[in-house]
Amino acid sequence: MTDIFDQTILCEKCGEKMKKNLIEKNRFKLRTIECSKCNSRIIHPQDLAEYKNFMNLKRKNYKVKLRIIGNSYAVSIPKEIVDFMHEQEKKMKEMVNLCFEEMGRLSLRFD
Numbered sequence: 001m002t003d004i005f006d007q008t009i010l011c012e013k014c015g016e017k018m019k020k021n022l023i024e025k026n027r028f029k030l031r032t033i034e035c036s037k038c039n040s041r042i043i044h045p046q047d048l049a050e051y052k053n054f055m056n057l058k059r060k061n062y063k064v065k066l067r068i069i070g071n072s073y074a075v076s077i078p079k080e081i082v083d084f085m086h087e088q089e090k091k092m093k094e095m096v097n098l099c100f101e102e103m104g105r106l107s108l109r110f111d
Contacts, residue, residue, distance in 0.1 A: 030044065
């Protein structure tokens with residue numbers, strides 16, 4: 001199946017040929033086409049849908065249990081977050097980076 005963004009697209013407002021671009025929001029890459037004459041922009045529908053899914057997950061607040069395993073503590077990560085990460089990165093690493101950011105706040109990084 002071909003992607004509509006692989007075709008020549010003319011601006012609806014001024015008729016100029018639109019150019020491909022890549023923008024980044026919240027470390028999320030979005031494919032766009034932009035008109036250099038009137039500055040109109042179209043975000044790829046698939047990228048926009050994935051970004052909206054990301055923003056919905058970001059707004060949620062999860063309550064998870066802190067468990068003791070041997071001499072360490074473990075926290076479970078909700079399946080919908082891990083599924084989303086797998087979709088985005090095709091091959092997610094099994095190891096993550098854990099950081100103590102400030103009092104009462106830990107950070108996990110998957111990259």
